[in-house]
Amino acid sequence: MNPVHADFFAGGAGAERTLRGNLAAFDRLRIVPRVLRATGDRDLRTTLFGAGLATPILVAPTAFHLLAHPGGEAATAQGAAAAGTVMVVSMAATQPVEVIARAGGPLWFQLYPQPDPGFTASVVKRAEAAGCRALVVTVDSPVFGRRERDLRNGFTELPAGLVCENMRDDTGRVRDIAMDATAGWDRIGWLRTVTGLPILLKGVLHPADARLAVEHGVDGLIVSNHGGRQLDGAIATIDALPAVAEAVAKRIPVLVDGGIRRGTDVLIALARGADAVLVGRPVLDALAAGGATAVRDRLRELTAELDHAMALAGARRPDDLTPDLVAVAG
Ligand SMILES: Cc1cc2nc3c(=O)[nH]c(=O)nc-3n(C[C@H](O)[C@H](O)[C@H](O)COP(=O)(O)O)c2cc1C
Numbered sequence: 209m210n211p212v213h214a215d216f217f218a219g220g221a222g223a224e225r226t227l228r229g230n231l232a233a234f235d236r237l238r239i240v241p242r243v244l245r246a247t248g249d250r251d252l253r254t255t256l257f258g259a260g261l262a263t264p265i266l267v268a269p270t271a272f273h274l275l276a277h278p279g280g281e282a283a284t285a286q287g288a289a290a291a292g293t294v295m296v297v298s299m300a301a302t303q304p305v306e307v308i309a310r311a312g313g314p315l316w317f318q319l320y321p322q323p324d325p326g327f328t329a330s331v332v333k334r335a336e337a338a339g340c341r342a343l344v345v346t347v348d349s350p351v352f353g354r355r356e357r358d359l360r361n362g363f364t365e366l367p368a369g370l371v372c373e374n375m376r377d378d379t380g381r382v383r384d385i386a387m388d389a390t391a392g393w394d395r396i397g398w399l400r401t402v403t404g405l406p407i408l409l410k411g412v413l414h415p416a417d418a419r420l421a422v423e424h425g426v427d428g429l430i431v432s433n434h435g436g437r438q439l440d441g442a443i444a445t446i447d448a449l450p451a452v453a454e455a456v457a458k459r460i461p462v463l464v465d466g467g468i469r470r471g472t473d474v475l476i477a478l479a480r481g482a483d484a485v486l487v488g489r490p491v492l493d494a495l496a497a498g499g500a501t502a503v504r505d506r507l508r509e510l511t512a513e514l515d516h517a518m519a520l521a522g523a524r525r526p527d528d529l530t531p532d533l534v535a536v537a538g
Pocket residue numbers: 216217218230268269270271298299300318346410432433434435436437465466467468486487488489490492
């Protein structure tokens with residue numbers, strides 16, 4: 209891959225403290241296994257918004273897959289479908305959502321609410337018509353993060369021929385993705401008038417926001433710091449998760465992403481209160497290395513690692529994973 213694009217995928221904001229912190233936080237946590245639990249064959253099937261998945265490991269929304277592989281987002285969708293899980297399609301995808309939907313599914317669609325409500329509504333309706341089954345509203349990006357690698361590399365626009373295909377308006381013009389620092393909770397209420405899809409908020413870290421989200425009728429949360437690409441210095445997601453899960457008290461599904469690289473990381477996240485996890489860079493790395501097949505294999509490998517770790521920790525189903533199975537290393 210072009211090293212400038214590799215830096216875009218791997219990099220974070222500022223001094224990359226949060227990027228590193230997501231991984232370092234897992235290094236400080238240890239599993240306290242149970243024994244003689246007769247787990248037999250484990251059952252990793254997970255239900256989210258009425259849909260059954262083979263695994264609680266989903267594909268996080270990430271931009272510009274055509275920079276990683278000529279198969280683009282369609283290849284990722286094919287890999288996710290073969291692994292029996294959801295791919296969240298980024299609003300910054302380089303292929304049309306209709307093309308991605310033909311390659312795989314189930315899909316959810318990630319949205320940055322745009323300042324133009326008519327255009328925002330048209331993007332949501334388009335994703336819904338293409339078959340996306342949930343809307344993931346990214347709320348950690350009122351302004352764009354300062355990615356110093358990209359600034360140093362001068363990575364300010366996509367190579368010729370690549371565009372954000374889902375940003376076309378009805379004249380066919382491709383709009384720039386705007387970050388909107390004027391959005392408040394009323395924006396979520398407005399989105400509710402636009403779509404009947406389940407609405408998840410992605411980028412919640414504070415338990416007070418988790419409570420507000422439930423009060424505003426949000427259907428699910430993703431505890432995320434955008435893979436360390438937005439607010440550098442933000443808390444590691446696995447550290448933020450317990451307080452958010454407690455605030456939500458199982459009223460709506462809570463998902464988490466950031467730094468999940470092993471099945472044991474997934475186990476810890478589920479034990480700390482997540483209903484499912486998402487992975488970003490592991491999927492991008494697999495996509496770059498080997499397209500749809502490699503994406504499928506990477507997701508299956510993480511799932512097999514989770515299955516193995518659950519057997520060793522005495523859990524048969526994700527629901528058996530409880531907070532007492534995780535300790536902070538001394
Ligand atoms: C290259 C890249 C592009 C991303 N693009 C988006 C995006 O378009 N929308 C979004 O909500 N999050 C985006 N994210 C954040 C991911 O959805 C996710 O929060 C993060 O990658 C999880 O951390 P991980 O990479 O350690 O698994 C992006 C992340 C990366 C690495």
